[in-house]
Amino acid sequence: MNMNTPAIKSAVVLCTGEVMHKRLRPAKNAFRYGVFFIRVPVRDIKDINRMSTPKLFSVNRFNALSFHERDHGDASQPLAQWIDALLKSEGISDADGEIWLQCFPRVFGYVFNPVSFWFCHRQNGELRAVVCEVRNTFGEKHLYLLENGGKLVNGEELQARKIFHVSPFCKVEGNYRFCFMKAQQDLRGQAAQHSLIKHLARIDYEDAEGPLLLTSVSGREQVMSNMQIVRVMLRYPFMTLGVVLRIHVQALRLWIKRVPFFSKPIPPTEELSR
Template sequence: MDSTLHSAQLCFGKVQHTRLRPVQHAFNYGVYFMRLPLRAMAQQAPSNPVLFSQNRFNLLSFWDKDHGDGQQSLISWIDALLQREGITDADGEVWLQAFPRVLGYVFNPVSFWFCHRQDGSLRAVLAEVRNTFGERHCYLLDTGEAMPYGIELTARKIFHVSPFCSVDGSYRFRFMRTSQQQDGKSVERTVARIDHDDAHGPLILTSISGTSHALSNALILRAFFFYPLMTIGVIVKIHWQAFKLWRKRLPFFAKPIPPSSELSK
């Protein structure tokens, strides 16, 4: 990977979603998201572009309280969680991938914490999932050792997300990183795939992908005007797609009692 990519990044890409059964339903949307180096940010206050702020209102902003337990610093929270789960060697950079607040509003269906070792290898990934009922659950993806990007990781589904899916089956995760040339520069492309399988096989295929760029005022303006009020659009599109599924007469599943623990492996 490009060794110069050590600061906050803005990524432009798309979200794709395909439902295979009992009726086919698919959509894709252009989006942008951020990738933030949490250890670097905790050790030294970054020099942010004028149009981006941390824990303050701005055109785009990132608030620590939107992630983790909403109280501790993000690095303290993730380090404590990893320690409790017996992961003691994720002492390198932790990259958090999430949507930013746009004019103060955000909804993150899923955020990813990529936890690395000092040598740069990936040690664990935490998928922080939220639903539209204001609930949150974290899936810790851990093989017990350093793992290459691109391998398949699995977790049993135990958290209610959509009223058109029962809380059963499992998730298959794949995270990929590649370098490519764009306008004469080396940029990083990331892909996060989450596929949901039930007892009959693959049910829903989803992914979020994007190309990373160093955060700048020009890119923030491009993001804001090309995708106006994107984070409000996220919640609107979730409900619009739910309406379309209802029109297709998909079975409806009532929200169960949420899991007692915020974390599963």
């Protein structure tokens, strides 16, 4: 499927899938677990609550599942205004189509997003840029801008230099390799009017010695309904508090395996890098 074609316009998309993480050295460590996440049409945020949205989901209001603008970008202004200004400050003025923000939602008011992805499209649906909003457990965040000067194609590899502290078991050096893919599988029979849209975001990290970490988050779009919300909350009962708990559990495992520990450096002065 051409990843430059927007998925579902003017409605929040619910996705179910998994997170994968694999460390290659000096001690091997790997895990994967099920998650659910949402994809939010940023330019239509103000209209979402007025649409036929499930009662268990809301925007900027407390609910079983919710999305709050202040959890992303600059809390002092609307998200669409913020991301447009950010892109234009970096010389990108043609990302004037829909912008899909992929992130974990709040579950009963709580959320932690290690990384959120802003997929910035042109009006013709082509993917122009991706902004990765990375956060650590110290309350700090950094933005990585990924673009090639033109249209981003499905599965294209993009790189950024690592300058932001995320884990005490990795130095702040080296590079990230990003890859974003979208695939569509048409269904037959009674479900022929629907399709399965799958999303994959892969982030691999390498230092001077070569590949060190392989990570990905993937998911398949689901119909956003009250019943589906109940199902995913029962299936993944530790979202999103479990995200933080798993971070600390995996850190303990690395410490037990005697993986070298690096103290937290001073955060970068720049908000965004490439």
